[in-house]
Amino acid sequence: MVERVIIDTDPGVDDLAAIYLAIASPELQVEALTTVYGNIEVDTSTRNALSLLELAGRTDIPVYRGASKPLVRQAYFAKHIHGNNGFGGVEAPNPTISEEKTSAALEIVRRCNETPNEITIIALGPVTNVALALSIDPSLAEKVKRIIVMGGAVRVSGNFSPVASFNLASDPEAARMMYESGVPIVQVGLDVCTKVRISKENLDHIREAGNRPGAFLLEAAEFRRKAYVKVQQSSATETGVFFNDVPAVAYALWPELFDEQPAFVSIETKGELTAGQTVAEFTGQWGHSEPNSSVLMGVDGQSVAKQFANRIATLEDTRSKIK
Ligand code: RIB
Ligand code: CA
Secondary structure (H helix, E strand, O other): OOEEEEEEEOOOHHHHHHHHHHHOOOOEEEEEEEEOOOOOOHHHHHHHHHHHHHHOOOOOOOEEOOOOOOOOOOOOOOHHHHOOOOOOOOOOOOOOOOOOOOOHHHHHHHHHHHOOOOEEEEEOOOOHHHHHHHHHOHHHHHOEEEEEEEOOOOOOOOOOOOOEOHHHHHOHHHHHHHHHOOOOEEEEOHHHHOOOEEOHHHHHHHHHHOOHHHHHHHHHHHHHHHHHHHHHOOOOOOOOEEOOOHHHHHHHHOHHHEEEEEEEEEEOOOOOOOOOEEEEEOOOOOOOOOOOEEEEEEEOHHHHHHHHHHHHOOOOOOHHHOO
16 A cells, blocks of 8 residues: 655755655655755755755655744754755755745644544654644644654664764754654664665666666765765765665665564653653663554665665656756
């Protein structure tokens, strides 16, 4: 059965990769993109959402602009990883399509009320839009089929702080609202994202396919790859790249490639050094006998990377259509 999805996103090089995987996959019906600040300002993420759809020939997918800042904190951007324009400095064509007039949060509420329990939200940025939607309509928690969220770091280091991931630490109060709402959550955190390395062979496969959206992704990815080498001081990414948002979409497609464990996840909001941490109880011994999340803790990273490249290779070559 085809899964209906709204992708909440801050594109972002790895959002670009993840959205292209979704668009290339007949198992998913991408019904809307909702944008949020995160890697860059929401003005840029909204423009990028429109551009990436244009590049892929999917101007039929509507884009709704969302939050420009966290619920109570200052926004923190990740331009050192994604470039000032979010696409690693690579110029995207000017979009010929426009964003819709409704806000992201209102549109999430409207669509999920229209067809309860049918829409999955794949959240690839700070979860402010989700929290706003839940505060507009708390019954939304029973109307969303599930939220697959890229965020969290349980047994590995964070990428915002030693213990917290960028997306959840960007707006810990929003993340806490989401985890406490009762909505079914699949947490696709750094525990698995750091194990899905898109290798040189995978990238070459995309290059050989030669389609326009794939070529754009490869160009943008090069900035990210170099940025990772710099911040991690590691040779692990010298011939490959990590797209943290890809495993969230990959889970929707191939859950059998992941090891998932039920857990009760709480979000730290008070800690000076730990805000946004995902505190995961797997055993129930700390007072929570019922899980609120399914936490991904293992992955067949090579298979995900291979399937990802195979799918990107099938995207339409829109070269003749893009001005
Ligand atoms: O740099 C961290 C960010 O990159 C996160 O937003 C993640 O979703 C990816 O886009
Ligand atoms: Ca993202």
